Amino acid sequence: MKRHVIYLDNAATTRTAPEAVEAMLPYFSEQYGNPSSIYSVGCAAKEAVIKARETIASTLGAKTNEIYFTGGGSEADNWALVGVAEAYAEKGKHIITSKIEHHAVLHTCQYLEKRGYEVTYLDVDENGIVKPEEVERAIRPDTILISVMFANNEIGTLQPVREIGEIAKRHKTLFHTDAVQAYGHVPIRVDELHIDLLSASGHKFHGPKGIGFLYLRAGVKMRAFLHGGQQERGRRAGTENVPGIVGLGRAAQLAFSRMEENGAREKELRDYLIGRMEKEVPYCRLNGDRERRLSNNVNFSFRFVEGESLLIMLDMKGICASSGSACTSGSLDPSHVLLAIGLPHEIAHGSLRLTVSAENTREEMDETVDAVKEIVAKLRDMSPLYEDFQKGKSAPERI
Amino acid sequence: MRKKKVVVGMSGGVDSSVAAYLLKEQGYEVIGVTMQIWQEEAQEKPGREEGGCCGLSAVEDARRVAQFLGIPYYVMNFRKEFREKVVDYFVGEYLHGRTPNPCIACNRYVKWESLLHRSLAIGADYIATGHYARVERLANGRYAICHSVTAAKDQTYALYSLTQEQLAHTLMPIGSYEKDKIRSIARELGLPVANKPDSQEICFIPDHDYAGFIDRETKGQAPGPGNFVTAGGETLGVHKGITHYTIGQRKGLELAMGRPVFVTQIRPETNEVVIGEGEDVFSKELLCGQVNYMAMEEGELDAKGTRRAVAKIRYAHKGAGCRIEKAGEGRIRCTFEEPVRAVTPGQAVVFYEDGYVLGGGTIIRE
Numbered sequence: 005m006k007r008h009v010i011y012l013d014n015a016a017t018t019r020t021a022p023e024a025v026e027a028m029l030p031y032f033s034e035q036y037g038n039p040s041s042i043y044s045v046g047c048a049a050k051e052a053v054i055k056a057r058e059t060i061a062s063t064l065g066a067k068t069n070e071i072y073f074t075g076g077g078s079e080a081d082n083w084a085l086v087g088v089a090e091a092y093a094e095k096g097k098h099i100i101t102s103k104i105e106h107h108a109v110l111h112t113c114q115y116l117e118k119r120g121y122e123v124t125y126l127d128v129d130e131n132g133i134v135k136p137e138e139v140e141r142a143i144r145p146d147t148i149l150i151s152v153m154f155a156n157n158e159i160g161t162l163q164p165v166r167e168i169g170e171i172a173k174r175h176k177t178l179f180h181t182d183a184v185q186a187y188g189h190v191p192i193r194v195d196e197l198h199i200d201l202l203s204a205s206g207h208k209f210h211g212p213k214g215i216g217f218l219y220l221r222a223g224v225k226m227r228a229f230l231h232g233g234q235q236e237r238g239r240r241a242g243t244e245n246v247p248g249i250v251g252l253g254r255a256a257q258l259a260f261s262r263m264e265e266n267g268a269r270e271k272e273l274r275d276y277l278i279g280r281m282e283k284e285v286p287y288c289r290l291n292g293d294r295e296r297r298l299s300n301n302v303n304f305s306f307r308f309v310e311g312e313s314l315l316i317m318l319d320m321k322g323i324c325a326s327s328g329s330a331c332t333s334g335s336l337d338p339s340h341v342l343l344a345i346g347l348p349h350e351i352a353h354g355s356l357r358l359t360v361s362a363e364n365t366r367e368e369m370d371e372t373v374d375a376v377k378e379i380v381a382k383l384r385d386m387s388p389l390y391e392d393f394q395k396g397k398s399a400p401e402r403i
Numbered sequence: 404m405r406k407k408k409v410v411v412g413m414s415g416g417v418d419s420s421v422a423a424y425l426l427k428e429q430g431y432e433v434i435g436v437t438m439q440i441w442q443e444e445a446q447e448k449p450g451r452e453e454g455g456c457c458g459l460s461a462v463e464d465a466r467r468v469a470q471f472l473g474i475p476y477y478v479m480n481f482r483k484e485f486r487e488k489v490v491d492y493f494v495g496e497y498l499h500g501r502t503p504n505p506c507i508a509c510n511r512y513v514k515w516e517s518l519l520h521r522s523l524a525i526g527a528d529y530i531a532t533g534h535y536a537r538v539e540r541l542a543n544g545r546y547a548i549c550h551s552v553t554a555a556k557d558q559t560y561a562l563y564s565l566t567q568e569q570l571a572h573t574l575m576p577i578g579s580y581e582k583d584k585i586r587s588i589a590r591e592l593g594l595p596v597a598n599k600p601d602s603q604e605i606c607f608i609p610d611h612d613y614a615g616f617i618d619r620e621t622k623g624q625a626p627g628p629g630n631f632v633t634a635g636g637e638t639l640g641v642h643k644g645i646t647h648y649t650i651g652q653r654k655g656l657e658l659a660m661g662r663p664v665f666v667t668q669i670r671p672e673t674n675e676v677v678i679g680e681g682e683d684v685f686s687k688e689l690l691c692g693q694v695n696y697m698a699m700e701e702g703e704l705d706a707k708g709t710r711r712a713v714a715k716i717r718y719a720h721k722g723a724g725c726r727i728e729k730a731g732e733g734r735i736r737c738t739f740e741e742p743v744r745a746v747t748p749g750q751a752v753v754f755y756e757d758g759y760v761l762g763g764g765t766i767i768r769e
Binding site for chain 1 (some may be wrong): 475479480520521523524525526734
């Protein structure tokens with residue numbers, strides 16, 4: 005019995021676009037050559053990698069020699085931070101980032117702290133937005149890098165990247181942005197935004213998994229990430245993941261050509277979902293900024309509800325959702341992002357992230373709201389806290 | 404009719420894996436759940452041996468088994484409950500000179516109270532575990548745990564505190580099988596964990612250094628050295644701190660007395676450890692509190708207000724004949740036929756009759 009599945013976890017991963025899969029297939033079968041070899045089978049592979057690099061570069065307004073393929077977004081983040089930190093250690097050892105970064109950035113910062121670097125973790129406002137003036141205030145003579153994400157993976161907030169980029173430029177410090185959730189979803193021009201490094205990941209915009217890239221502005225010093233062959237300008241050795249790169253390029257092409265249309269459709273689904281939820285589910289709270297928000301992101305907290313049970317019951321109904329970030333969903337501790345925007349522990353526990361794609365339908369949104377309504381009511385029925393609250397024992401605390 | 408839904412607590416080990424399989428065979432709609440209780444601390448110490456039933460590898464193994472059996476599988480986080488109800492309790496008891504049994508606390512508050520509540524909330528009718536014990540409905544209408552058919556692996560002792568309500572929603576499918584049979588079922592099925600060794604010891608202290616654990620947990624605030632004394636008040640030497648000792652302990656006292664001596668009492672209020680000889684470690688009776696009645700109802704006693712039973716005073720105890728009687732609210736006094744060795748405050752005493760758990764309580768120092 006195969007049930008209809010409603011997939012609402014597109015921030016975790018997306019379905020690989022059939023066009024991307026199709027583009028990749030020949031590079032497993034006929035065109036299996038190594039791009040570094042001289043014969044024609046290899047040349048075809050090399051050509052495919054060059055094409056993909058051109059595609060990616062053009063989407064950012066970058067040059068082809070500024071695109072480095074990586075094994076995904078986390079690798080790009082790790083490399084950006086460690087590579088810059090090591091290359092600029094003589095200039096200084098101070099890095100500025102925010103409290104709501106992905107763990108690929110946060111844990112890399114912690115790694116650097118253990119090796120003598122100093123990291124400033126900036127607070128965010130109640131909507132999850134970094135304040136540019138606080139970035140500026142944190143800059144010191146020994147600051148070598150500012151790393152602030154383009155859009156948050158849990159609550160979808162779009163950060164003031166342009167302002168931060170301008171500040172970085174003014175203070176002659178480098179600016180990295182983790183654009184894993186944003187690339188392919190919103191327009192990004194690296195020159196206009198003064199971005200020096202940018203991380204992206206294929207499977208977040210209907211490309212394949214295990215492939216991503218780092219944009220690195222020409223002229224920025226950078227330590228090599230993998231040592232070996234001359235691939236990726238000698239900075240990231242290892243035979244290229246040709247099918248992955250081809251799929252990434254094709255997916256980027258599709259994402260940028262359909263960006264406006266898909267974005268509008270997602271936004272419509274998102275706002276419909278938010279609207280119904282707020283109208284029909286009592287004691288819920290939309291996390292994140294209403295306006296400055298990815299078009300695919302919905303994140304709600306429900307009081308008196310355990311997020312874990314809600315997710316399990318949604319899964320039983322064939323609805324794929326998440327509590328925040330896929331990487332931590334094995335261990336449902338309250339999200340560092342929700343705590344950073346000031347939610348108390350017990351409310352941060354009862355949160356639900358629904359991330360749509362243009363492939364979703366309005367009927368699916370209806371089914372989802374109906375399911376959430378029913379489950380939340382059922383869980384509250386069994387919650388002693390809710391019972392106390394209903395009896396008016398505990399004063400209602402505003403969320 | 405709708406299939407009955409059961410949440411199986413899966414540790415990734417053989418017993419709970421086979422339990423899930425058996426329930427599926429019996430026609431239940433089975434959902435596998437691993438309770439995450441102590442992962443963070445283990446993660447911080449990479450390379451440390453995974454101890455007990457609920458470590459990191461538990462999740463991976465249990466997930467594989469669930470996949471193999473074709474059942475839905477989830478991880479539920481019970482870290483907060485485990486921290487409060489098991490770890491904090493464990494540390495607190497030692498600081499009060501008692502010797503706790505954390506498995507009983509875990510069963511009572513985490514495995515049953517919390518898991519059952521969340522399982523019912525997600526629409527389950529029962530929870531099930533891979534314990535070697537059986538749940539039966541008795542003629543008097545009460546539910547009781549009774550010995551598994553594998554006497555060697557009896558796990559009823561740590562389950563005495565389950566309430567009637569909890570038992571009504573509990574299944575223990577492997578209690579009717581021999582341990583060897585469970586292993587052979589696992590092998591025949593080709594379960595990915597068929598050859599995994601049984602878990603042992605307290606899961607959150609895999610190095611067995613309880614005193615060291617308590618020191619870390621209390622950030623060095625645990626009571627320090629004090630005096631070894633005799634019951635008569637004579638000082639014999641200096642001990643390392645009361646958390647290092649338990650009643651009946653002979654080894655590691657570092658007292659040169661020329662004859663075997665034992666810990667007979669721990670006095671937290673004066674930070675003293677009382678030392679005695681062989682016969683001082685034996686008791687004719689004990690008092691227990693926080694009693695949970697299981698097979699018997701409170702007050703189901705003979706004309707003299709007593710009842711014959713077999714008492715187990717620690718997990719590995721073989722059991723001793725005794726008479727029990729009420730001794731105030733929630734308390735039972737137990738008089739043994741023969742004196743028993745090392746009655747230890749903080750441990751549980753569990754009373755049995757014909758293999759059924761009558762009830763039990765926590766041993767109190769008089």
